[in-house]
Amino acid sequence: MTFTKLRIDSKKLERAAYVLKAVAHPTRIGIIDLLDQRTELSVTELCDLLQCEQSLISHHLINMRDKGLLGTRRDGKNIYYFLVDKTITNIIECINGCEQF
Amino acid sequence: MTFTKLRIDSKKLERAAYVLKAVAHPTRIGIIDLLDQRTELSVTELCDLLQCEQSLISHHLINMRDKGLLGTRRDGKNIYYFLVDKTITNIIECINGCEQF
C-alpha cells in the first residue's frame, strides 16, 4: 500500500492560489500575453491593444503590480509596465496546452 | 518596428481565466496535488488528508467537476474523484517553479 500526503505545505498553497488569482482574469491574461511579446508597454498602449477603458486597465495593472507580477518604469508622462518574471507565461501555455480546454 | 497584437482570441481568454479560477484556491490546489499522486480518492479520504469539513470539500469537488477538471466514479457508498486531465498539474509546478514566489 502506498501512502498519500499533501506534498505542498499550506504557506505554498496559499501563495500559489494568490498568484493564480492574480492571473485568472481574461483582461489580465491578455496583459500578460502582450507583455510577453514586448518587454514593456505603457498604459495607453495596453488600453488600445486590449480595447479597454483606461481606468479599468489601470486597476488591473496596479493589482498585478501589488501582487508582484508586474514592475513599472516611468518615462516622461508615460508609465511602462513589464513582467517581473516571464516564466509566468508558462501558466497560460499550460492551459492552452491542455487538450480538453 | 515590430507589431504587437493579442495572440489569444477572446473565447480562449475567457476559457483560460475560467480554468485558472477553478484552480486558484488553496484547498483546490491541494486536491489536485493529492489526485496527481493517487489516480482517485473518495470524498472522505480527501477530507481526512486535507483536514477539512465534508460539506466544504464536497462543494469544492462539485465545483471542479462542473468545470470539467474532475471526473467521478461511484463504488458502493463511496464516490471517487479523479483528474480528467493530469497535465493541469503543470500549472502548479509552473508557479512553484517561478523563483520569485
Add this chain to the structure above:
DNA sequence: TAGTCACATGAACACATGTTCATATATTTG
C-alpha cells in the same frame, strides 16, 4: 426494514472582486 455511512444540496451570510464614474496627481508643452 431501520439504521448507518457517504456524499450532495441549498439557504444564508460575510467577504472579495470587477466595473464605472468622477476626480486627483504628475509631467510635459505652449
Add this chain to the structure above:
DNA sequence: CAAATATATGAACATGTGTTCATGTGACTA
C-alpha cells in the same frame, strides 16, 4: 502659469465566491 496628456485613486455598486449549517438522498448492513 495654463492647458493638455497620461495615469492613479477612490467611492459606489453589482456580482461572485467561500464557508457554515441543517438537511436530503442513495447505498449498504444488521
